[in-house]
Amino acid sequence: MARILSSVQMRAVEAAAIAEGSVTGLELMERAGAGVVAAMLEHWPELEAGQKKAIVLCGPGNNGGDGFVIARLLAARGWAVDLSHHDGGRPCTGDAQVMQTRWREAGGEVWPLVLSDQWATLERLRAFAGKRQRGRPVVVIDALFGIGLTRPIGAAHYDEGLAFLSVELDDLWLEQTQEAGFCGA
DSSP: OOOOOOHHHHHHHHHHHHHTTSOOHHHHHHHHHHHHHHHHHHHOGGGGSSOOEEEEEEOSSHHHHHHHHHHHHHHHTTOEEEEEEOOTTSOOOHHHHHHHHHHHHTTOOOEEOOTTSHHHHHHHHHHHHTTTSOSOOOEEEEESOOTTOOSOOOSHHHHHHHHHHHHHHHHHHHHHHHHHTOOOO
């Protein structure tokens, strides 16, 4: 039976495994990214047919590192991937930086997610999604914040930008799924 861990418990398990040398942080990120891709395609196998597009939104921490892995693995499967990185005013460091480098070395591009300029961000996402083209909807992977987030998100424009983006991406997904006749569970 699977056990659900709290964020504190998960950090402790990861730290202990890394400290004893049974796994590295990079290996944990690779496993997390591979797990997300496997679970997504197991739940929605029809996503592998036809147009395969994903938008991956990465944050500055380890959750963002997981997002870079997911993007790289999807691209290796033939998906078109548009990756946006919001660095919160600081670049990726540690394992997340390594995964960003691996994404770039695999030919991936990174464009800045500027939540204070919501309309420009939304227009880029809509252009990538090909809103007016028929086909499978775009999968959006949220790797902005993970279990390490212990502070308020921040400035009002940032909070508003996330809320705006979330609502607009939901609307875009619904429009595309209806146009394509696709229905996920």
